[in-house]
Amino acid sequence: MTAVSLTSAAVELVGGVLLAPLLPGLVQHWKARLQGRRGPSPVQPYRELRRLWGKSTVAPQGSSVVYRWAPAVSASSMAVAVLLVPVASRAPDLGIGRDVITLIGLLALARFAVTAASWDGGNGFSLMGASRDLTIAVPVEATLVLAVAVAALVSGTTNLVGIVAGTAGTAVWSNPALALGAVAFALVLVAETGRQPIDNPDTHLELTMIHEGPLLEYAGRDLAFLQWTAAARHWIVLVLAAQVFLPHTHSAWAQLAILPVALVALCAALAVTETLTAKMRILLAPRLVAIGGIAALLGIASWLVQIS
């Protein structure tokens, strides 16, 4: 194993597991600044995790093992997903492959666990969030598959390490297929991170929650797992956006060096869109995401035209 692949593996583990909560922290921090508030410090998510870690969990009456295990299953599948996503084109296979379709399966497993748990807890608001989450997941999953299919076709593999290498350079600016794929992925990114205009992470009104809804009954370490899951989800989609759909260099060392810059820029972009847009009507969100799907389809069509 070379130095660069060892470093990549280390960055994945440290970055994905430990630094992930910094990403939503940064977005919240800058969003508050943009809105003229002082806002929380970027390390606020860590403080919350520490606070939750010391608290007792809550078991709603009549809940079963599904409710108790869901946060662990959700966090585990997201942790495995973090290890699937390479931070550089020389990242080693960690024994679980690097396949992008597997990643989509793991996201589905996390969603299954949390939404099934909201039936177990029996909280009506949780179920409302769960049913909305599952509804929006339909166009999101289709768009995500199409967006990564664009990248997979351009680079000739669904292996993410191969995709990072195959999309290196500034092809994303010049190749219409990748540009359209990037548009699709941007919408997926907003949906998966639960940000405006699709979801509002700051809401405290149960009636409007989507991703937060199924978390309502949870407390203590359970909630800590779920909050970390949400942060890791930020890490996964932002790293994918940076290393596949944004221009990146061919050299793996340079990719590692630029990654923090790209992640910070993407967080800033999220803060700006959060400030500029309002949450849209929930029934319109699938349409917005579907537009991304159509963009990705056009991307595949333009790739087909290019190669023929």
Add this chain to the structure above:
Amino acid sequence: MTAALLFAALALIGLGIVATAASSTVRAGLLAQAGGAALLGIAGFYALAAGTTAGSGFTSAFAPHFGVDGLTAFFLGTVGLVAAPTLLFASRYLDATARGRTVAALTGAFVLTLVEVLCARDPLTFLAGWELMTLLPAATILVAHSDRSARRNVFLYVAVTHLAGAGTWVAVLLAAHAGALDGGATIGRGSGLQIAIALAALVGMGTKAGVMPLHSWLPRAHPIAPAPVSALMSGVMIKIAVYGLVRVLVDWLGVLPVWTGVLVLALGALSAVGGVVYALFQHDLKRLLAFHSIENVGIIVLGLGACLVLRARGADTWAALALAAALLHTLNHAVFKSLLFLGAGSFERAVGALELDRLGGLLRRMPWTGGAFFVGALAIAGVPPLNGFASEWLTLQALVHVPAYGGLGDGVAGAVALAALAATAALAVFCFVKVVGLVLLGPPRRDAVAHAVEAPLAMRSAMFFLGGACLVLGLAPGLLVGSLAGLAPWHAVVPTAFGLHPPGTGSLRTVGLAVALGVLVPVLVALRSRSAAAPAPAWACGQLVQPQLRWTSAGFTKPLRLVLEAVLRPQRQIAVRVQGGVVQEVAYSGRIPQLLDERVYLPALRSALTAAAHARRLQTGRLGTYVGYLIALVLVLLAAAKTGLIG
């Protein structure tokens, strides 16, 4: 070896059928049938792994011939793998009354018929078995239920499958006539004959498989059968139609033009998405499962379509992998769907009606059955590390490779199919979260459910076996994929491993994933369990959660219903009864119509009936009229002969 095992299996099943005649031996008879089915499964998978063939090859001659080749062996294995636990389940599920004994005997005969269709090597034996395969479940349903609605549904089932089943006859007889069965003559690529056979097979066998838009019979017939028969119908019978499709489209017809592959992709995408969308809005568990069969057949057909397109484009390795994906999903669906139907049967036996909104909490009351059902739900929802995910993964890979090797048109078709499969997977998660939530979790929603008792050991162990199969097939799909890709009549080599490692793309490392999840989840659970858990009522803004406040199936799927309103055209009626200016009662009813049935088939049926009523006027019953018809006919014939039209 294969032949000996097969004969022993069939003899044991036959013996079991005979034994069901007496009420004292009915249980032993079913167990003998189960043993026979297990031998059948062993014979099938042994022949597949060893690559042996037995008996005669295909012939166009009209004399009974039987034989086993790789494809037959795989499907025999599938039948055995599903039928053995199902019959074991039936040994406790069916009672020793005359009705139960008849169902037991018919179930065994049904398994024998499936074997007959698979082993048939000449057109006549094949078609005879094909028809019997339709009629035996119909007879079983009629023995189990004799009420009017059941009779009506069975009539519809038999009528639809026979009408459209004509396509099967046309396809098989045309192929036999052209000499394509024994591989002697090849049908020209893109010739009218090839297209005719392909389309006829798609109609005839597609109907039997429940492919949309030819699926109307399936959600009517499958739910009303006794649980073991439902499991065999959904698990195996519709898979025999997949066998027929593979046999005709891949084996007999050679390379088809690209557009037929695109047509198959379109049918698959429609079935997959349509099946799961309608499944989401069902309120009865068995009917919901029946719609999921349509969905999964759609996924299988997507794999088959990818195979045809890739074959036509000359991508032989990926065409073989797409075929392997379709066959792997066939096996996987057979396993988890029979598990779910058997689970539904256990619940029905314990609590009565399976209306989704009136179950709940069964995981607590029936932990073993509920646990096995949960595994089946995870498998059908396609989440790792279970088997449904493995075959969906391979199908997605095959579909990604359709644009990679395709032209513009079929490439875009492949991409649309890819999106359809991804949406299907997300919808399946949605649907089975709903099923798990309403059936297994939360509080019991009626008294019978609160007092449900666990199923007997034989029924539980059948479900455990199938649940274990879901896990094993999820961990080691690669062991099968090598031999399945080898079933393609063209040359393709796929490496055999535990996981899926198709050449030149990402790989699914099933074992690594399962180990990672299997280590992390217990560790995290242990970490959380160290802190105290405070019991508390669920938060409902300070109210007590009354039974009326509980979520229902319709409520949970409402956002999706609203999003898809333009396509689904849901109907609802609100009747408000006002007396003296005060609202006394508000009655609400809503339903999702089966658009295809109501907009296409029913009008067509009505106009056909009207036309028949008009035609009946020709039949006056008076001798004079018929003599008149005869004279007219003779005159017309004479005139035609005179003018040289005939003769």
